Amino acid sequence: MRKLHIALGTADINASVADYSARLGCAPEVVVPNEYALWRTDTVNFSVRKVPAGESGQLRHLGWEDAACGGYRTDTDVNGILWEHFSAEQQASEIRDIWPDAT
Numbered sequence: 001m002r003k004l005h006i007a008l009g010t011a012d013i014n015a016s017v018a019d020y021s022a023r024l025g026c027a028p029e030v031v032v033p034n035e036y037a038l039w040r041t042d043t044v045n046f047s048v049r050k051v052p053a054g055e056s057g058q059l060r061h062l063g064w065e066d067a068a069c070g071g072y073r074t075d076t077d078v079n080g081i082l083w084e085h086f087s088a089e090q091q092a093s094e095i096r097d098i099w100p101d102a103t
Helices: 013-024 088-098
Strands: 002-010 030-032 036-040 044-050 059-066 073-076 082-086
Touching: 002 013, 002 082, 013 036, 013 044, 036 088, 044 059, 082 088
Parallel strands: 002 044, 059 082
Antiparallel strands: 002 059, 030 036, 036 044, 073 082
């Protein structure tokens, strides 16, 4: 089964964690203090990542979390939006590569 992935930029991780936790009805699965947060629900894979204040609230990219994905890949749609395709394991590996102390 595939889950839609939505990645947004934020200038304030703490405020975003509080807001999106309320909106999604659950706490994030991963939080890297002041850098990143990831929620994985039954229907969506949603992340926020720290960006400069002028880029806050903007879409970073969309994608699909897909257990059958053979390897991480990206493509761009007709509107110029970057789409990522990955498995949960590939996403976890990327998080550990960027933030080795993430749990």
